Amino acid sequence: MASHAAASDEPYRKLALSVGFLSITVSALVAHASPATGYELSIYTMTPSLVWVGLALAMSVSLSVAFAPTSDDGSWSRSSALVLGGTAMTVLAGLPIIRGYHFFGHHDAMTHLGWARGIADGSISPFSLLYPGIHTLSVFINSIVGIPIRHALLLVVLLSTLAFVVFVPLSVATLVPDSLAVAIATFGAFLLLPVTSVSTFMHPHAMTQTILLFALFVFVLLKYVTAEEGRSMGIPFLVAIVAVAAVVYHPQYVAHMLVVCLAICALQFFVPRIPLVSRRTTVRRIADHQRLYGLTLFVFGIFLLWSANHGFFSGFAGRAVSSAVEYLLTGSGEAGTSIAAQGGSLSAIGASLTEAFLKLFFPHLVVTLLAMAVITTAFLAGRPARFPDVAATTVYLATGLAGLTGLFVVYFVSVTSEMYFRVFGLMMVFAVILASIALHESIRSLSAVISPSAVRTVAVAFFAILIVTSTAALFASPYTYGQSHHVxxxxxxxxxxxxxxxxxxxxxxxxxxxxxxxxxxxxxxxxxxxxxxxxxxxxxxxxxxxxxxxxxxxxxxxxxxxxxxxxxxxxxxxxxxxxxxxxxxxxxxxxxxxxxxxxxxxxxx
Known part of the structure; x- marks a missing residue:
């Protein structure tokens, strides 16, 4: 009966999707017809209201259709709804391009613009830079498409964002081959949680773009470990390509990749050898998975070859480790002092650290709690077991998170304390994948005992709140006690x-x-x-x-x-x-x- 009702609603879904695509088209055209005429303190208030109305309508249609119960014939409407939502996010993330900003990005972004210009005119060799990835890609786009370097860099930012939006749901689909899970993961990716506007940004910033591409690394990692023997021949080559590209984008990012890989290698080597633990279903599944030893060694070799020629160990890594040791010996850290100072500044203008935290990190907090729930379930009960690889890979991701948490602590107590939010961005890639699995399991379980329509209505409202709160803080503005990076x-x-x-x-x-x-x-x-x-x-x-x-x-x-x-x-x-x-x-x-x-x-x- 439910399947028949879903099929009968299909024409209405198609009509709603048509309205959604029309609204997003109007939004893009209105935004393009309203270019910035001078510096804009906030992209939110200076973009015409009609643009936001169109984006909100399109995202509402996308959410409603994607979470509506469907028959087999309804898979087209769900896929179209996800494309609609992705298009809305593309317009949102691409507003600086659509609205004709001369450039978008202060601080590091200006230096990246100079390096890209230097590579383009031949005055700078890309091999002399520690991380020439976004610069060489922008020069390539400039030479192929013919747009200015400054706009090519903004396009690189948009492409990195789209890569994150694509590979998060693909990662979840590898573990949970269910269209509802893919829909949940897609909307989770729309939150763009790795971008915090604190030390990761929606403008040219090499570390931010590599963090967003971390979703690609997680995807190939999950594909490799879960592939059946004899069917993973091409995946190591894909991992190799991703590793080489990653080290060019930012070798520090590869160092973080290595922490994750080494943590998983230790798990694969030691846990199946522990007598009492080895009998558990989850551990037996881990024992059957592909080993990461060889790929980890390859990634380490690429990282060592590139970073050794650029003084990475004697520079950044040396400062981080030495200052962390100094903190342990003397207790003199900088992060706590910095947070206290920022709290005092917020109080001086009538705000609070709690208010600023909720504006910036409320969606992160919710997603982190969901991720912790699925991790706890996997460790204690070996579930969710609806799909065979979920529990085992949850343990992998939790182990990788533990390694990144160690890095977070090192950065927090060292002179590189501003870096801890960048590690936090990497952790959010794992968190949104795990949270998507937790939500999928919750929706499926609740729908078996109460009205599926009611459950999915709550899910739509849940994502609507998170998307609004996350996108409101996506670009720096006075709302988050900052200013736009418009140039x-x-x-x-x-x-x-x-x-x-x-x-x-x-x-x-x-x-x-x-x-x-x-x-x-x-x-x-x-x-x-x-x-x-x-x-x-x-x-x-x-x-x-x-x-x-x-x-x-x-x-x-x-x-x-x-x-x-x-x-x-x-x-x-x-x-x-x-x-x-x-x-x-x-x-x-x-x-x-x-x-x-x-x-x-x-x-x-």
Whole structure:
């Protein structure tokens, strides 16, 4: 009877999907017809409301159709619903491209733009960079498609995002070959949990793009260990290609891959040899799986060959380990101090650390709890056992998570404390896969005892809440006490003019080392710029001439004003501070284009 009802509803589903695809088309066209005319503090508020209405309608249709009970004939509508949802997420993630942003990404993204330009014009060899992956790919796109390098880099970001959205459900389908599980995993991937806007971003950022590609590594890993003997001949070659690509994208990412692989290798070697444990069904299944020893050795060889030539061990890895040891001996860590300082800053503007945490990490918290539930079930009961490989691979993923948790702790207590959120992003790849399995099992089990329609309605509402809360924090904005990373053409031109007209030998000063980053982007030097000074509250208190003590160019942009006065609500600088620059002694305005103003600081000496 239910199957017949599902079949009779198929025409309505097709109609709803047609409306959904029409709405997403209208959203994209409206967004494209409303390009940014200057710097935008928030992509959310500056994008026309009709765009968000269309995206919301499309995602609502996608959720409703994907979770509706279907007959065999309804598989087409479920697949179409997932494509609709994926299209909506593509439009959302691609808004900086669709709305014609000149570039999108401050800080590291500007340096990446410079490196990509250097590779394109031949002044930088990709082999001289530690992680030339996103840069060489953007140059390839630039040469094939003909779009500017800055837009090619944004396209690389979008492609990495789509790879995550594709390979998370494929990973779940490897373990749970059920269309409902694939639908759940797809919407779980739409949350884009590895992107936190804290140290992983939706703009060119080599580590973020490699974290998103971690879903591809997990997919080939699961395919390999669960493949029947004699049917996995091509998978090692695929793993080899993924490993080589990963080390070029970011060798630190490969180091994290190795931690996961080594943890699973230890599990495969030791656990089946423990007398009492070896009799359990899950452990016997692990004993039947393909071993990762050879592939792990290959990945380690590739990693060693590349990173040894770029000083990875003597640089970043050495600092991380040595400072973690120092913390254990002296108790002097930086992460706790940083968190306390941020909590104090939030309190000063009437917010709280708890509020900021929930805005940024509520979906992560929910998904982590679901992942913990399925891990606990697998360890204690050897279930869920609806599919034979679920329990065993859950143990694998839990073991990999344990290894990454160790790295998280090392980063947290070391001078590289900002890196712990990047490991957290990798952990979220495992978490969303495990949470999808947990939700699938829960929906199937509950549907057997209560109304399936009621259960799926709750599932739709559950995902709707998570998608809204996650996408609201996907791009930095005042909602999350930050500012958009939009780089307008006027802003770029302002810095180009400032550098071009500067007297030789006089350095710049700016907020947050912005002159260094724009210098990287404009001059495309292989070595990061570090010669320019920063602006601090003391710069205004003492006066720029007295504070710096030497002649300088002081650059102030609209980004700086909006960030400090709107996003940070005047926490560090007031509007009076910015306005007073025109009245400071020994400070002369030499250029302004409406978004970037350059002052000449002249000392009395």
């Amino acid at each position: 307008s053409e006027t802003q770029m031109h302002g810095y180009e003019t400032a550098f071009a007209n500067a007297d030789d030998g006089i350095e710049f000063a700016g907020f947050g080392r912005a002159p260094d980053r724009f210098s990287d982007a404009i001059f495309a030097a292989e070595t990061r710029t570090s010669t320019h000074a920063t602006v601090t509250p003391e710069t205004f208190e003492d006066g720029p001439a007295d504070y710096y003590g030497t002649d300088r160019y002081l650059v102030v942009s609209q980004v700086d004003r909006d960030r400090e006065l709107v996003a940070y609500q005047g926490l560090h600088y007031s509007e009076h501070d910015f306005d007073s620059l025109d009245n400071h002694r020994n400070l002369d305005r030499v250029h302004s284009n409406g978004e970037v103003t350059t002052y000449r600081v002249t000392t009395d000496a």
